Amino acid sequence: MPMLLEEKPDLPLEDTYKHEDDSALVTEEDNTELSFNNQVSIRDYCRQVPMVGVHTTCGEAASMLNHDQSYPCVVLGDDQNRPQGLIMREKLYRILNGRFAADLFYRKPISHVADSSPVVVDVQADAPGVIDVALSRSEEHFYDCIIITEEQRLLGVLTMRDLMSLSRRLQHEAGEERVRTITESRQEISRIHESITKLVRSAGKTGEEAKEIIHLSEQGAISLMQVEASYNRVHQHMEGQRQHASDMLNSIETGAGMARSIRSLADQSALLAMNASIEAAHAGDYGRGFQVVASEIRALAKQTREVAGDMSSLLEGIGELTRQTVELVRASAAEIDESSVHVTEGSAAFNRLSTAVEGMLHNAAHIAEEGRHTGEVAEHIRRKLEAMVSGEEI
Incomplete structure (x- = not known):
């Protein structure tokens, strides 16, 4: 049982x-x-x-x-x-x-x-x-x-049948999403390829502009070197002028001393002429001729003193102008020295600029080369994606 x-x-x-x-x-x-x-x-x-x-x-x-x-x-x-x-x-x-x-x-x-x-x-x-x-x-x-x-x-x-239907729908939508993703990726790759192409062209243009900048920098450096050489020559000439002005000032001082000596001699001559006139007066009729000579000597001494005074004033004026000229020459020489320093710095800056642009030119060439390589890779990926999309659509 x-x-x-x-x-x-x-x-x-x-x-x-x-x-x-x-x-x-x-x-x-x-x-x-x-x-x-x-x-x-x-x-x-x-x-x-x-x-x-x-x-x-x-x-x-x-x-x-x-x-x-x-x-x-x-x-x-x-x-x-x-x-x-x-x-x-x-x-x-x-x-x-x-x-x-x-x-x-x-x-x-x-x-x-x-x-x-x-x-x-x-x-x-x-x-x-x-x-x-x-x-x-x-x-x-x-x-x-x-x-x-x-x-x-x-x-x-x-039910299990429902789950299988749900799974098929998910697979179908996943396939459609994969196609959409691949299509969008292909479009993005195309845009990337286009951007890389523009980048390569820009890099090439940058390289040409860099070469032009290097050429202009070299010309600028040469021009500054020529300006510096001209400044040096002008500085030498001004040094010579300053030396000549100093010598001239010394000569003027000497001339002024001689004018003072002439004036002193004129004063002494006038004094002697006056003494001679007094002695001629004491001599009476015998001294009249000598008195005339003494008067002429006194008049000549007066004229000599006046000329010596004018000469002394003129020499003092020339001396003052010469001293001012010396100061101007000295100030100009200082300005030229300072300008020469700036020119030297400018020349060095042009050299540094040329070196920097050469580095930029090298980098631009490297970017262009890498861009071309990346563009080839992007184009290869785009073709692969197109093939994948075609396979999905089939």
Whole structure:
């Protein structure tokens, strides 16, 4: 005689539906790995199934499934429509079709045979994550439905067929996205290639301009060297003029001394002429002729003194002008020396500029070479992307 299954008393709700594997339950709160950015929504693939209470019998559940053959399963839930378990149609039929099944299970609560730890996901979970969860299940529950909830209440279920349809749609959209990405990348590569071409042309133009700057810098340096040489010659000439002016000033001083000596002699001659006139007066008629001579000598001495005074004044004026000329020559020489320093610095600056531009010319040539190489690589990538797009479109 076959052994009958022992009928166990009803367990409390929390014991009957205690989840044996909490990792199989993916709710809105626990879903940390599933994102919500995918455009494909699992809501579009949900199908409606009946929800029964935990005390519903196996026979009543079987009647529901017989009434509508489109139901793949029955979901167990509490009074707030929160899923607590799941029984697949095939599993329930297999249990009820066994020997003595009517006596053993028909009036038993469905909770005794239902899966108390089904996979539950929130409707906001992303589709690829749901598929990953479904594929990671054990072989025993691999083809079970996945319960979909919204705000922890039953929304519907997904069958394996639904998951396959969802996967095909994801693959199709991924392919379209890949084509769009490749097309956009090809366009970006084309723009990059165009920019690199412009960069190469600009680098070449920069190189030509750098050569022109080097040429102008060299000419500027040569011109400044010529100006510096001219300044040096002018400085030498002004030094000679200053020396001549100094010699002239010394000669003027000598002439002024001679004029003073002549004036002194004129004064002495006038004094002698006056003494001679006095002596001639004492001589009476015999001294009249000598007195005339003395008068002429006195007049000549007076004229000599006046001429010596004029000469002394003239020499003093010439001496003052000569001293001013010497000062001007000295100041001009100082200005020329300072200008020569600036010219030397300018020449050095031109040399540094020429060196810097030569470095820039070298860099421009290097940039142009690298740009040409990068352009070739970009063109190669663009052709590869075009081939990929053509392959996708075919």
